[in-house]
Amino acid sequence: MKHRKLLMIPGPIEFTPEVMRAMGMPTTSHVAPSFVDCMGQALERMREVFLSPAGQPFIVAGSGSMAMDMAACNVIEPGDNALVVNTGYFSDRFGAILERYGARVTHVKAAIGNAPSLDEVEAEIKKANYKVLTVTHVDTSTAVLTDVKGLAGLCRKYGILCIVDGVCSVAGEELRQGEWGVDIVLTACQKAIGVPPGLALLVASPKAIETFKNRRTPVGSYYSDWANWLPIMESYENRKAAYFGTQAVNLVWALDVSLEQILAEGMDKRFARHRLMSDAFKAAVTALGLKQIPVSADMAANTLTAPYFPAGVDGSVLPLIGEVGVILAGGLLAEIKEKYFRVGHMGVVNASDILSTVGAIEAGFAKAGYTFEHGVGLAAAQAVLLK
Numbered sequence: 258m259k260h261r262k263l264l265m266i267p268g269p270i271e272f273t274p275e276v277m278r279a280m281g282m283p284t285t286s287h288v289a290p291s292f293v294d295c296m297g298q299a300l301e302r303m304r305e306v307f308l309s310p311a312g313q314p315f316i317v318a319g320s321g322s323m324a325m326d327m328a329a330c331n332v333i334e335p336g337d338n339a340l341v342v343n344t345g346y347f348s349d350r351f352g353a354i355l356e357r358y359g360a361r362v363t364h365v366k367a368a369i370g371n372a373p374s375l376d377e378v379e380a381e382i383k384k385a386n387y388k389v390l391t392v393t394h395v396d397t398s399t400a401v402l403t404d405v406k407g408l409a410g411l412c413r414k415y416g417i418l419c420i421v422d423g424v425c426s427v428a429g430e431e432l433r434q435g436e437w438g439v440d441i442v443l444t445a446c447q448k449a450i451g452v453p454p455g456l457a458l459l460v461a462s463p464k465a466i467e468t469f470k471n472r473r474t475p476v477g478s479y480y481s482d483w484a485n486w487l488p489i490m491e492s493y494e495n496r497k498a499a500y501f502g503t504q505a506v507n508l509v510w511a512l513d514v515s516l517e518q519i520l521a522e523g524m525d526k527r528f529a530r531h532r533l534m535s536d537a538f539k540a541a542v543t544a545l546g547l548k549q550i551p552v553s554a555d556m557a558a559n560t561l562t563a564p565y566f567p568a569g570v571d572g573s574v575l576p577l578i579g580e581v582g583v584i585l586a587g588g589l590l591a592e593i594k595e596k597y598f599r600v601g602h603m604g605v606v607n608a609s610d611i612l613s614t615v616g617a618i619e620a621g622f623a624k625a626g627y628t629f630e631h632g633v634g635l636a637a638a639q640a641v642l643l644k
């Protein structure tokens with residue numbers, strides 16, 4: 258009997274054996290030559306994974322919220338106008354962080370499951386002198402995917418810094434920081450990057466770094482201040498040890514392994530695999546008669562799916578699915594929290610994970626008394642996978 262369950266939540270996710278082995282290696286000094294090489298290489302690889310050849314990468318111990326904090330505090334000065342393209346829970350959080358550093362924040366918000374249109378955002382941009390626009394690429398609370406390419410284009414047109422919360426997208430959804438002209442892309446390591454939680458990751462454009470260097474006021478956070486971290490990152494990339502705060506040594510070893518695996522697959526192939534896994538899973542969900550939160554297919558993320566429970570089923574089905582061996586997540590958005598669930602399918606996810614998950618959902622739903630033709634979800638997923 259296998260006791261290990263499949264973790265299909267929107268982060269943390271399943272990790273590769275090679276990544277887990279790196280986590281278990283004897284911890285080196287954070288200034289050991291071997292670690293300096295590893296950190297330097299991981300920084301270089303981040304540029305390739307973020308598709309940001311001119312970007313400045315940062316690797317700092319912390320979670321995704323810490324990366325959001327670092328993005329906000331280094332470019333915002335008290336009184337700056339910031340526009341939040343709001344698609345849910347994590348957009349609200351970005352607004353709160355920006356306010357904490359003194360920004361005057363405006364939200365452009367859409368109804369649940371929808372994202373503000375480019376026209377709506379542009380109309381708001383014209384009303385004030387915005388310095389920064391933030392957007393959540395994939396809002397993990399709703400599985401809504403935003404048009405980062407379009408929004409970054411608007412930011413360039415109006416000279417606004419574009420900050421993308423890519424915590425639930427980087428290394429899964431198509432995101433081309435350099436080509437699309439995004440100024441800051443941030444993420445955390447526990448999602449599609451494929452490393453156990455604990456690293457805040459960020460890549461800043463030359464324009465974002467210049468904005469930071471031209472500040473008139475000190476950065477409001479001591480730990481997140483780029484004045485502390487920029488020389489450290491530059492030094493490691495030049496293969497010289499440097500100290501501001503102790504690096505999360507084993508996590509960085511694991512990150513370097515995972516970035517190598519990501520690049521070995523290739524970014525375009527990786528984006529395509531995420532689309533295929535998502536299409537297969539969403540076909541199953543639809544065949545089982547479930548509706549999803551995103552209002553249309555082009556607004557639905559490829560890294561996770563957020564289906565509503567069907568009539569007569571509620572969150573008590575999730576432990577039943579867990580008993581079959583697959584862990585899923587409940588709802589997160591306060592207004593509809595009890596009405597839906599979330600399934601993550603990112604990182605190393607493969608066809609057998611998708612089929613196992615659909616099978617476990619069918620088993621749980623059947624036990625919960627939901628009536629459907631057994632196997633209909635599996636057949637729909639398989640049809641997409643075998644196409």
Ligand code: PMP
Binds near residue numbers: 322
């Ligand atoms: N933004 C998004 C889109 C997220 O999904 C999350 C975490 N689920 C965060 C930010 C915050 O990351 P963390 O929990 O690692 O602080």
